[in-house]
Amino acid sequence: MRLPRWMLSRWFIVPATLAAVVLGWNLHVAANATGEVRGRVVDATGRPVAGATVLLFERSFVVNTEKQRVVTDAAGAFRFQGNASHAVQLQADAPAGKSERVTLRLLFRAQDADLPAPLVIAR
Amino acid sequence: MRRGFPWARHAVLIVVSAIMLLPFYWVFKTAITNENIYAFPPRLLPQDPHPYNFVDVWYLIPFPRYLLNSVIVSVMAVIGNVVLNAMAAYALTQNFRAKKLVVLLLLSCMLIPFQATIIPAYLITARIGLLNTYLGLALPLLSTIVCIFIYKAAFEAVPRSLVEAARMDGLSEWRIIAHVLLPLSRPAIATNVILAFIWSWNSFMWPLIVTRDANMQTLPLGLARFLSYMEDTTGALYAFVCMVLAPGILVFLMAQSAFIRGLTHGATKG
Numbered sequence: 516m517r518l519p520r521w522m523l524s525r526w527f528i529v530p531a532t533l534a535a536v537v538l539g540w541n542l543h544v545a546a547n548a549t550g551e552v553r554g555r556v557v558d559a560t561g562r563p564v565a566g567a568t569v570l571l572f573e574r575s576f577v578v579n580t581e582k583q584r585v586v587t588d589a590a591g592a593f594r595f596q597g598n599a600s601h602a603v604q605l606q607a608d609a610p611a612g613k614s615e616r617v618t619l620r621l622l623f624r625a626q627d628a629d630l631p632a633p634l635v636i637a638r
Numbered sequence: 639m640r641r642g643f644p645w646a647r648h649a650v651l652i653v654v655s656a657i658m659l660l661p662f663y664w665v666f667k668t669a670i671t672n673e674n675i676y677a678f679p680p681r682l683l684p685q686d687p688h689p690y691n692f693v694d695v696w697y698l699i700p701f702p703r704y705l706l707n708s709v710i711v712s713v714m715a716v717i718g719n720v721v722l723n724a725m726a727a728y729a730l731t732q733n734f735r736a737k738k739l740v741v742l743l744l745l746s747c748m749l750i751p752f753q754a755t756i757i758p759a760y761l762i763t764a765r766i767g768l769l770n771t772y773l774g775l776a777l778p779l780l781s782t783i784v785c786i787f788i789y790k791a792a793f794e795a796v797p798r799s800l801v802e803a804a805r806m807d808g809l810s811e812w813r814i815i816a817h818v819l820l821p822l823s824r825p826a827i828a829t830n831v832i833l834a835f836i837w838s839w840n841s842f843m844w845p846l847i848v849t850r851d852a853n854m855q856t857l858p859l860g861l862a863r864f865l866s867y868m869e870d871t872t873g874a875l876y877a878f879v880c881m882v883l884a885p886g887i888l889v890f891l892m893a894q895s896a897f898i899r900g901l902t903h904g905a906t907k908g
Contacts (some may be wrong), residue, residue, distance in 0.1 A: 525892050526892065529888070529892055575698075601693050601694075601697045602690075602693075602694070620688075620690040620693070621693070622689065622690075622693060623693065624697060
C-alpha cells in the first residue's frame, strides 16, 4: 500500500509528529496528575519519625505559601493529596526538631511524585 | 567547475557554522542547567541538565495564552501576505499608466522606518476599532513590500505566453493568479510564509502599543513581562527564549530550500 504523496511531505510529517507528541504527553499527564506527593521522615540516625508534622509550601513568583500539612504514620511516611502546583517545598516539624526545607520540582502541575530522599529531622 | 579542496571548503563551512550556532547552544545549555552565564572558566558541556526551567515558564506566566495569541497573529499575517501580496504583485506585472510611479512609491515606502509610522498607524487602527484585537495586531504585517517584490520577480519569470493562453481560455484574472501563477511560484510562497511568520512572531513594538489587555499579549511581550517579574531569571529566561525561538526555527528549517530559491529567484535573470 502506497501512502498519498502529501503524507510524505515534511509539512505533514512534522506537524503530525508534534501533534502525536503533544497528545501522548497530555495522556501521560491525565493519567498521572492526581496531585499525590509521598515521602518519609527520618531522624539523624535514619529511624522513621512517627507523628511529625509535614508542611507543603506552594511556589509562586516570589513567595512560598503553606498549602497543606499532614502527620506522619508509624513508619514515618506521609502523603499529600490534591497538590495543584508544579514546584513545592516540604518541611517536617517534630518535637525533636525540624528538617530542612526541601524543594520538589515536578514536570507538570499535580504530578504524582515520591520525594527522592527522606526529610531528616535535625536537632 | 568545482575545483580545489572540497574538504578545506567543508572544514571552513563547519567552523563558520559552529561559530554561528554557538550562541544558540549557549542559550539552550543555560536553559537546561541554570548555570551562571558569567562563570569563569565557562563549561562547554551542561552539568546536571534538567527540564524544570521550561516547566516554570509554562506555569508561572500564562505562556499557553501568549503562544496561542502569537500563533493566531502569525497565521493571519502569513495568510494576508500570501494572498494580498500575490494580488499586488500580479497588478505590478501588468502594464498600466503610472506603473513606474507606483513601483517607485512602494520602494520609497521601504525606506521609512516602522517607528516613524507608528502614530498614524495607531490612530487609523483606533479609528476602525481594532485596538486590542487579533486583526489589529496583525494589521501592519498583512502585506509587506519586500514580499510583494519577491512575488513580482516570481510572476515575471513565468512565460508571458502561458498567462496569455490562460486568458484566451477564459480564465479570470483571479483564476490566473490562483491556478497558473501561484502553483509556479512555490519558492516565492515559501519565502512569503517564512518572512511573514518570523516578522510577526518577533514583533514587539506594535503589539506593545496596540494591546491593552494582558490576555491579548504575544510572546515577545510575555518575555518582557517575565523579565520584570522574575529576579533570578537566568535559567528560566533562557528557557523562555528557547520556547519563543523554536517555532520560528522549525518553520525556517522546514522551508529553507524553497526560501533560498525564492530569495534568489529573479536575481540571476538577464
